[in-house]
Amino acid sequence: MIPILAAMAALLPATAGGQSMSPMRGEVVSFDDRFAVRVFPGNPYGHRIRIEVKVYDQSFRPVAAEIMPASFMLGADASRPVLVVVPFAGAAERKVRICTESIPFPGQNTQIRAQICGKFLARRL
C-alpha cells in the first residue's frame, strides 16, 4: 500500500498553479476621478501558490492602476481581498478587466498560466 501511495504522490503535479476570483462582473459609480473595485482571488489547491492581479483594458492592454497587493502568496483553499483603484483617465466611463493570474513554475517546456478575468464597468458622476 505504501509504495503505491508513494508512486501516486510522485505523479501528482507539484508545480501546478490556478485560481478563482470573485466577483467576475460588476458596475461601479464614482464621484471621484478614480474608482475602486475589491476582488477576492482564491486558491483552489491544497498548497500555497503565487498569484498576481493585473488590470487590462478591453483590448488586453495593461492599465495603470493601484493594486493592493499586486502579487502575493495565497494559502491552500484560501482567498483574500485585493483592492484595485483605477483612474478614469479623463473618460466618463471605463471598462476594464481585472485578472487573477497564477505564476507558472519553470521546469517543463510547455507551461500553463491560468487566468481568471472579471469585467467591470465604471461610470463617473
Added chain:
Amino acid sequence: MGFGRLRVATFSVVCATAPASAATQGVLFEATVSPVCTLTVGDNGLMVASPDLQTLSSKLGGGGAGHVGLATTGGVEISVDPVTAVTVPPADATATTWTPTYALSGSHSVAETGSATQLDDPGSSTVTVHLVGTKSGADSFAAGDYEATVTVRCE
C-alpha cells in the same frame, strides 16, 4: 363520571365553533448567482521535435498535452492567448510560429480550437491544451531547451 363527560363535550363544542383566524403569507426569497470560474492546472505540457526538426509539438509521439480543470456556474468564456513568453536556445535565431489550441471534455464538449468559446451551462470540465511550434522554409529548431507559456483564460 357524567359531569366529566359533559365537560369534555363542552370543550369540544368550543373548539369546533371558534372562528378560524389563520392566514397564509408567502415569504419571498431571491438570489442571484454571478458567473464564477475556477481553473486548476493539473499538468503542464511537453513538446517533442519532429524528425525533420521543423515542428515542435505536444501532439507528437512522446509529447503530452497540458490539462486544466475548469469549474463554472456558466456565463463565462474560455480562450487561450497567443504565445508571447518563449525561451529558446541561443543557437535558434529564426522565427517560430506558435499555435496554442484547446479542447473541452466533461460537462462541456468543445472540439479542438484556437478560438474563444462561450460556456453558458454550469459544470466541470477538463481543458486539454496543445502547443505546436513550426519553422518555415529551410529553418529548423536548434539543439537546446525550449520553454513556452500558454495562458488559459476564463472570463
